[in-house]
Amino acid sequence: xxxxxxxxxxxxxxxxxxxxxxxxxxxxxxxxxxxxxxxxxxxxxxxxxxxxxxxxxxxxxxxxxxxxxxxxxxxxxxxxxxxxxxxxxxxxxxxxxxxxxxxxxxxxxxxxxxxxxxxxxxxxxxxxxxxxxxxxxxxxxxxxxxxxxxxxxxxxxxxxxxxxxxxxxxxxxxxxxxxxxxxxxxxxxxxxxxxxxxxxxxxxxxxxxxxxxxxxxxxxxxxxxxxxxxxxxxxxxxxxxxxxxxxxxxxxxxxxxxxxxxxxxxxxxxxxxxxxxxxxxxxxxxxxxxxxxxxxxxxxxxxxxxxxxxxxxxxxxxxxxxxxxxxxxxxxxxxxxxxxxxxxxxxxxxxxxxxxxxxxxxxxxxxxxxxxxxxxxxxxxxxxxxxxxxxxxxxxxxxxxxxxxxxxxxxxxxxxxxxxxxxxxxxxxxxxxxxxxxxxxxxxxxxxxxxxxxxxxxxxxxxxxxxxxxxxxxxxxxxxxxxxxxxxxxxxxxxxxxxxxxxxxxxxxxxxxxxxxxxxxxxxxxx
Numbered sequence: 001x002x003x004x005x006x007x008x009x010x011x012x013x014x015x016x017x018x019x020x021x022x023x024x025x026x027x028x029x030x031x032x033x034x035x036x037x038x039x040x041x042x043x044x045x046x047x048x049x050x051x052x053x054x055x056x057x058x059x060x061x062x063x064x065x066x067x068x069x070x071x072x073x074x075x076x077x078x079x080x081x082x083x084x085x086x087x088x089x090x091x092x093x094x095x096x097x098x099x100x101x102x103x104x105x106x107x108x109x110x111x112x113x114x115x116x117x118x119x120x121x122x123x124x125x126x127x128x129x130x131x132x133x134x135x136x137x138x139x140x141x142x143x144x145x146x147x148x149x150x151x152x153x154x155x156x157x158x159x160x161x162x163x164x165x166x167x168x169x170x171x172x173x174x175x176x177x178x179x180x181x182x183x184x185x186x187x188x189x190x191x192x193x194x195x196x197x198x199x200x201x202x203x204x205x206x207x208x209x210x211x212x213x214x215x216x217x218x219x220x221x222x223x224x225x226x227x228x229x230x231x232x233x234x235x236x237x238x239x240x241x242x243x244x245x246x247x248x249x250x251x252x253x254x255x256x257x258x259x260x261x262x263x264x265x266x267x268x269x270x271x272x273x274x275x276x277x278x279x280x281x282x283x284x285x286x287x288x289x290x291x292x293x294x295x296x297x298x299x300x301x302x303x304x305x306x307x308x309x310x311x312x313x314x315x316x317x318x319x320x321x322x323x324x325x326x327x328x329x330x331x332x333x334x335x336x337x338x339x340x341x342x343x344x345x346x347x348x349x350x351x352x353x354x355x356x357x358x359x360x361x362x363x364x365x366x367x368x369x370x371x372x373x374x375x376x377x378x379x380x381x382x383x384x385x386x387x388x389x390x391x392x393x394x395x396x397x398x399x400x401x402x403x404x405x406x407x408x409x410x411x412x413x414x415x416x417x418x419x420x421x422x423x424x425x426x427x428x429x430x431x432x433x434x435x436x437x438x439x440x441x442x443x444x445x446x447x448x449x450x451x452x453x454x455x456x457x458x459x460x461x462x463x464x465x466x467x468x469x470x471x472x473x474x475x476x477x478x479x480x481x482x483x484x485x486x487x488x489x490x491x492x493x494x495x496x497x498x499x500x501x502x503x504x505x506x507x508x509x510x511x512x513x514x515x516x517x518x519x520x521x522x523x524x525x526x527x
Contacts (some may be wrong), residue, residue, distance in 0.1 A: 005102070006100070006101045006102075007101075009100070009101035009102045009104070009105045009325075010096070010101045012105055013092050013096075013101065013104055013105045013108050016088075016105070016108050016109065016112060017085060017088045017089060017092070017108065020085070020088065020112045021081070021082075021085045024081045024084070024118075024121050024122055025074070025078075025081055027122060027352060027355060027356065028073065028074055028077040028078070028081055028122055029072070029073050029074035029077075030355065030356045031073070031355045031356060031369075031373045032073065032373045032374070032375075032376050032377060032412070033073055033076060033124075033373070033376070033408070033411055034123060034372035034373050035372060035402075035404030035405070035407060035408055036123070036125055036404070037076055037077070037123060037124040037125070038376075038404070038407035038408045038410070038411045039403055039404060039407040039430075040058045040059060040062060040076075040124055040125065040126075041062055041066070041076050041124075041407065041410075041411055042406075042407045042410055042411075042430070043056075043058065043059035043062070043430060044059045044060070044062040044063035044066060045063075045410075046059075046430070046433075046434055047059060047060070047063060048213060048433075049209035049210065049212055049213035050209065050210045050212075050213025050214055050217070050221060051213075051221070051430050051433075052220050052221060052224060052428060052429055052430045052432070052433065053221070053224055053429065053430065054126045054166075054167060054168070054221070055126070055164065055165045055166060055167065055168065055207075055210050055221075056165065056209065056210070056213075057126065057129050057162070057165040057166040058079070058124065058125065058126045058129060058166065061079035061129065062075075062076055062079060062124065064079075065078040065079055071411075071416060076124050077122060077123070077124045079124065079128065079129060080120065080121055080122070080123070080124050080125070080127075080128025080129060081121050081122070081128075083121070083128045083129045083131065083132040084117060084120060084121035084128055084131060084132065085121075085132075086132035086135070086136065087111075087117075087131045087132040087134075087135040087136075087312065088108060088111060088112070090132070090135035090136050090138070090139045091104070091107050091108060091111055091135055091312065091315055091316060092104040092105075092107065092108050093139055094135075094138060094139045094142055094316055095107040095316045095319060095320065097142075097143070098142070098146075098278055098316075098320075099278075099316075099319075099320050099325070099326075100325055101325075102324070102325030103316075103319050103320055103323060103325035103326060104319075104325070105325060106319045106323035106324060106325045106337075107315045107316050107318075107319035107320075107323070109341055110257065110315050110318065110319060110323075110340075110341055110344065111315045113254075113341055113344035113345040113348055114252070114253055114254065114257070114311070114315075114344055114348065115251075115252055115253075115254070115344070115347055115348040115351055116252035116253060116304070116305065116308055116311065117131070117308075117311075118348055118351075118352060119252075119305070120305065120308060122352075122355065125305075126166050126167040127167065127305050127308055129166035129167070130163055130166040130167040130169060130170060130308075130309060131308060131309060131312060133159050133160070133162045133163030133166055133170060134163055134170065134173060134309040134312050135312045136155075136156075136159040137156050137159040137160050137163060137173055138285055138312060138313055140152045140153070140155040140156035140159060141153075141156045141177055142281055144156060144190075144195070144196075145181070145187050145190065145277075145281065148190065150195045150198075153195035153196055153198065153199040154195070154198065154199050154202060155199075156199050157198065157199025157200055157201070157202035157203040158199075158202055158203065158206065159203075160173055160174075160199070160200070160203035160206075161202060161203035161204065161205065161206025161207050162206060164203065164206065164207040164210070165206060165207060165209070165210065168221075168225055169289070169306065169308075169309055170309070172288065172289045172292055172309065173285075173309070174200075175288055176284050176285050176288040176289065177284070177285070178191075179284055179288065180280055180281050180284035180285065181196075183280065183284075184276075184277050184280045184281070186277050187277065187280075187281075217433070217513065217515075218513025218514050218515055219513070220428070220511075220513050223510050223511050223512075223513065224428070224511060226510055227510050227511050228300075229296060229299075229300065230296070230299040230300035231510050236299055237298050237299065238298060238299065239298070241297045241298070241299075241300065241301045241302065242294075242297050242298060244297075244301070245293070245294065245297035245302050248304040249290075249304065249307065251347070252304050252305075253311065253344075254340060254343045254344035254347055255343065256336070256339050256340030256343050256344075257318065257340045257341075257343075257344055259340075260318045260321075260322050260336070260337070260340055261286075261311075261314050261317070261318055263321075264282075264283075264314070264317045264318050264321050264322075265283060265286070265287045265290075267321075269321065273321070273326070274320055274321060274326075278320070279317075281313075282313045282314075282316055282317040282320070283317065285312075285313035286310045286311065286312070286313040286314040286317060287310070288310075289307055289309050289310035290307050290310040293306050293307040293310075318337075322334075322336060322337045322340075323337050324337070351369070354367075354369050355369060355373070358370065358475070358477045358478065358479070360479075361477070361479035361480060363480065363483070364483050364484065364485055370475060370483070370485055371485060371486075374473070374475050374485045374486075375473035375474075375475070375485050375486050376408040376409075376411070376412045377412045378473055379408065379409070379412065379448070379471065379473060379486065379488070380408070380409055380411075380412030380413040380414070381412075381413075381414070382471060382490070383398060383409055383413060383446060383448065383490065384413045384414050386446050386490060386492070387413075387446050390444055390446060390492065391444065392444060395443055395444065396443060396444040396445060396446060397418075397419075397420050397440055397443055397444075397445050397446075397496075398410075398413065398417060398419045398420065398445070398446050398447065399419060399420040399421065399422050399445055399446075399447040399448075400419065400420075400421055400422070400447060400448050400449070401421075401422055401425070401426065401447065401448070401449035401450070401451075401454060401458075402421065402426060402449075402450070403421040403423070403426070403429045403430070403431055405421075405448050405449075405450075405488075406419040406420060406421040406431065407419070407421075409448065420435050420440065420445075420500065421500075422447070422458075422461070422499070422500055423500065423501055423502040424461075424499050424500065424501065424502060424503055425454075425457065426502065427502060427511070428502040428511050428512075429502075431500075432500075432501045432502060435500055436500065436501065437496075437498035437499065437500055437501075440496050440500070441496060441497070441498060442495055442496060443495075443496050444492070444493060444494050444495070444496070445462070445492070445493040445496055446490065446491070446492055446493075447490070447491050447493065448471075448488050448489070448490055448491075449488065449489050449491070450487075450488055450489070451489075452468075452489060454489070455467075455468045455489070455491060458491060458493065460497075460499070461493070461496060461497055461498070461499045462493035462494055462495055462496055462497060463494055463495030463497065464493075464494050464495070465491055465492065465493045465494070466491065466492040466493075468489040468490065468491045469489065469490045469491075470487070470488075470489060470490075471486070471487075471488045471489065471490050472484055472486070472487055472488075473485050473486040473488075
């Protein structure tokens with residue numbers, strides 16, 4: 001039977017979830033797509049079972065949302081906004097079931113204040129879909145271990161499969177859960193039952209579209225993931241990236257919350273404060289992923305968002321140990337917890353406001369939000385006017401020398417035309433699967449690039465090109481006045497001769513599929 005205090009905490013928790021959802025829905029329509037978001041929107045126009053960089057869930061959900069709500073920023077971001085709301089619900093449910101509604105409320109407060117999770121909700125990337133799947137799989141596996149419930153094991157398997165369809169980081173859920181069960185006496189016997197394994201089979205079955213796509217495309221996605229993980233790089237150990245990794249994680253979580261988390265992972269706690277099995281589960285489901293990326297940081301640069309799934313169970317862990325709603329005996333003081341939560345919001349709120357209006361007096365080189373979300377609509381109009389001035393606009397294609405620029409132009413040019421990324425000198429990406437030289441030979445083109453010297457290289461792909469024209473896009477900061485955001489070059493080419501697709505510099509580049517190597521060989525004179 002619920003007490004009035006528990007009921008009040010439950011109502012407050014659902015209000016927090018609802019308010020956070022409304023705020024994010026509002027903000028999501030108030031700023032332009034960043035380049036990666038525009039790229040994922042492009043994926044949604046070319047539906048497939050898989051893509052070069054990531055699994056297909058982000059493309060599938062964006063396509064569904066834009067079909068219902070239209071082709072604008074709100075619809076593109078809707079799947080991740082809703083996804084992070086689902087993650088919030090599962091965090092509250094697990095903390096509430098295992099500890100108390102009050103603990104669930106404080107876990108939610110912490111979760112909503114973390115800048116990393118707000119970024120995952122408001123920027124349409126695979127992380128915003130991975131995290132709810134991880135949270136749901138944590139909840140159902142936790143319930144399955146505690147209740148020995150076959151239904152929860154099957155639900156866990158489904159969410160695990162959906163997570164794999166969202167981002168490959170979901171694979172780390174398996175060792176996290178396996179070693180938790182193996183090392184926790186009260187859970188170990190369930191490894192001998194069929195239900196965890198049936199859940200795993202169900203999850204792998206959900207993942208089969210990606211396997212089919214990769215089998216048909218030279219396992220391109222797995223090659224990309226291995227390359228991102230440092231496969232093929234010379235030298236194994238380096239200290240070059242480790243400080244950056246630790247510092248970025250502390251900033252994305254807020255320093256005090258990060259310190260609490262390290263204490264929760266490494267400290268010793270009595271059983272009257274938190275049950276050993278619960279502590280084991282929450283530690284394994286968070287620390288395992290963090291340690292994997294910590295080790296990887298001794299080899300390659302690890303992007304700040306990569307360890308994000310580690311912090312789903314971590315929110316419950318730190319709330320259970322340090323918040324006013326913690327389990328067991330009452331803390332002598334909640335000052336440390338309160339400081340951590342306040343600092344998290346102090347970091348996050350100005351950054352959210354910066355998405356809508358430049359409230360922070362930052363130079364452009366330090367203002368990533370401005371660099372990635374300013375001026376794309378103006379650039380789209382400029383390129384559209386240039387396109388219309390070509391001799392034969394209907395036989396002219398639009399390109400970028402980076403897939404990000406090509407995608408932004410596709411979204412913000414009037415009519416949202418198909419655009420091309422010339423990847424020859426960049427890296428392999430999804431455009432290599434959508435366009436080939438035969439589709440564009442002989443056509444004219446209008447394109448955008450960043451590096452002034454690229455005009456000489458582009459000249460070799462066309463019968464002739466016009467001298468490039470500089471494009472400068474500014475923003476007005478209330479603090480620093482007129483600031484240059486983008487310095488680009490616009491070029492007109494006539495009579496495309498070929499050369500779209502990426503060409504590896506060496507045949508042993510792990511990203512090069514057999515098809516790519518064969519194509520590169522055919523372009524070598526004398527072969």
